[in-house]
Amino acid sequence: MVETEKPNWRPMWEILGIDMEKHDMLLGALPEIYKDIYIDAQKNRPEAMGFFEFVVGDIHGIRVSELVKAQEEGKKVIATFCLYIPDEIIFALDAIGVGLCGGTNFSNYASEGLLPANTCALIQSSLGFGLGNICPYYASADLIIGETTCDGKKKCWEILGKHKNVYVVETPQCKDRPQARTHFIDELKALILKLEAITGNKLTVDNLKNAMKKIQNKRTQIRRVYDARKNNPVPISGKDALLISQIAFYDDPDRQIQMVGKLADELEQRVKDGVGVISKGSKRILISGTPMAIPNWKLHHLVESKGAAIVAEETCTGTRYFESDYEIKGDTINELIEVLADRYMGINCACYTPNTGRREDILRQVNEYKADGVILYTLSFCQPYDIEAIGLEKALKEEGIPVLSLNTDYTSDDEGQLNTRIEAFLEML
Numbered sequence: 001m002v003e004t005e006k007p008n009w010r011p012m013w014e015i016l017g018i019d020m021e022k023h024d025m026l027l028g029a030l031p032e033i034y035k036d037i038y039i040d041a042q043k044n045r046p047e048a049m050g051f052f053e054f055v056v057g058d059i060h061g062i063r064v065s066e067l068v069k070a071q072e073e074g075k076k077v078i079a080t081f082c083l084y085i086p087d088e089i090i091f092a093l094d095a096i097g098v099g100l101c102g103g104t105n106f107s108n109y110a111s112e113g114l115l116p117a118n119t120c121a122l123i124q125s126s127l128g129f130g131l132g133n134i135c136p137y138y139a140s141a142d143l144i145i146g147e148t149t150c151d152g153k154k155k156c157w158e159i160l161g162k163h164k165n166v167y168v169v170e171t172p173q174c175k176d177r178p179q180a181r182t183h184f185i186d187e188l189k190a191l192i193l194k195l196e197a198i199t200g201n202k203l204t205v206d207n208l209k210n211a212m213k214k215i216q217n218k219r220t221q222i223r224r225v226y227d228a229r230k231n232n233p234v235p236i237s238g239k240d241a242l243l244i245s246q247i248a249f250y251d252d253p254d255r256q257i258q259m260v261g262k263l264a265d266e267l268e269q270r271v272k273d274g275v276g277v278i279s280k281g282s283k284r285i286l287i288s289g290t291p292m293a294i295p296n297w298k299l300h301h302l303v304e305s306k307g308a309a310i311v312a313e314e315t316c317t318g319t320r321y322f323e324s325d326y327e328i329k330g331d332t333i334n335e336l337i338e339v340l341a342d343r344y345m346g347i348n349c350a351c352y353t354p355n356t357g358r359r360e361d362i363l364r365q366v367n368e369y370k371a372d373g374v375i376l377y378t379l380s381f382c383q384p385y386d387i388e389a390i391g392l393e394k395a396l397k398e399e400g401i402p403v404l405s406l407n408t409d410y411t412s413d414d415e416g417q418l419n420t421r422i423e424a425f426l427e428m429l
C-alpha cells in the first residue's frame with residue numbers, strides 16, 4: 001500500500017459516530033492483508049495501479065471527506081447494495097451514489113443474534129457494518145436503498161430499517177415477463193419520487209441524459225480494461241482488475257472515468273508491446289458467481305498464487321456491472337426510464353427465474369476471454385447461486401469446458417481444502 005502523509009481523519013470519523021476502537025482494529029488489519037496479497041505476491045503491475053493503491057490505502061479517508069463536504073453544500077449521499085438500482089437516477093438528481101460493501105467477517109459481531117447462522121457472508125457482513133458503526137460510508141448515507149432480490153436481503157432491510165433510513169425497491173422476480181418490465185418501470189418512477197423528495201431536486205430530460213452519459217462512460221472505461229484481459233499474455237492480474245471494479249462502486253464517477261481510462265490506455269499499450277503479468281502459456285480462468293465485495297480477494301489470491309491468471313469475472317463485481325449497455329435515446333423522462341429499465345433488466349442475476357441468460361453469458365465469455373476453465377464461486381448459504389451452480393456445472397461439462405465448483409465464505413478456515421482442489425483443477429487443464 002502506498003504510504004503517503006494522510007490528513008488526520010479521526011475528528012471526521014468521530015463526528016460521524018464511528019466506533020473508534022473497532023474502527024482502529026479494522027483499518028489496522030487492512031494494510032497487512034493488502035501487502036501480502038497485492039504487493040508481495042505480484043510483479044510487473046501496471047503503473048496506473050498506483051492510484052487505486054492510494055485509494056484503498058485511504059479507504060475511509062478522502063472519499064468520505066468528499067461525501068461530508070458535499071453534504072455540507074446541501075447534497076445527499078445515497079447508498080445502494082445491488083446492481084439493479086440505477087446510479088443514473090441518483091447522479092441525475094445531483095446526489096452521490098455509493099455502493100456499500102460487506103466483504104469481511106470482521107463486522108459480523110454486530111449482526112450476531114439477528115440473523116440465522118446459515119445466512120450468506122455478504123449479508124452478515126453488510127448488516128454488521130450497518131449496525132456496528134464501523135463504516136463511515138454507512139454512517140454518512142442519507143438514504144440506503146435495498147431491493148427485493150434474494151430472501152436474505154429482503155429480511156436484512158427490515159432489521160437495518162429499524163436503525164437507518166432505508167427504502168426498498170421491489171425488483172421483479174420473473175423479469176422476462178412484460179408485466180415485470182411494467183412493474184420495474186413503476187418502481188423506478190416511485191424511486192425517483194422518493195429521491196426527488198430527499199434531494200429537493202427535480203429529474204429532467206437534460207440532467208438524466210447527462211448522468212446516463214457519465215455512468216455509461218464509466219462503464220466503458222471498465223469494459224476497456226476487461227477487453228485488454230482478453231489478450232495473451234494478460235496485461236493485468238485478476239486481483240488488480242477486481243480491485244478497480246470494487247473501487248468503482250464508491251469512488252467519484254468522473255475520477256473513475258479519468259483513472260480507469262488511464263489504466264486502460266496503459267493496458268492497451270502493454271497488449272501492443274506483448275507485455276503481460278504472467279507468462280503466455282499460463283492457465284486462464286473465468287470466475288462466475290456471487291459478487292466479491294472489498295476486501296474479499298480470497299479466491300483470486302488462491303488461484304493466482306498458483307501461477308494461473310483470472311481473466312474475467314462473470315459477477316456483479318465484474319462483467320455484469322458493465323456488459324449491458326444502452327443507446328441514450330428519447331425526448332421524455334418516460335422514454336429514458338424505459339431505456340434504463342431495459343438495460344438493468346438485462347443483467348443476469350441468479351435471483352431471477354428463469355435466468356438462462358447467465359449460462360449463455362458464461363459460454364460466450366469462455367470464448368471471448370479464451371478461458372481454459374471456469375470456477376463457479378458461491379458464497380456459502382447463497383441459495384440462488386448455489387442452485388444455479390449445479391446446472392451450470394453440468395452445462396459446462398457438456399460443452400467440454402473444465403469446471404470447478406467452490407463454495408466458501410470470508411474465513412480462512414477452508415483455505416487448505418480450497419488449495420488442494422484448485423491445484424488439482426489447474427493441473428488437469
Ligand code: BJ8
Pocket residue numbers: 081082083084120121122123149150151152153290291316347349350351379381382383384385
Ligand atoms: S444483481 S448478485 S448485487 S442481488 S450472495 S446477498 S444473492 S444470498 S448479492 Fe447481488 Fe444484486 Fe444479484 Fe448482483 Fe443474496 Fe446470494 Fe448473499 Fe447475494
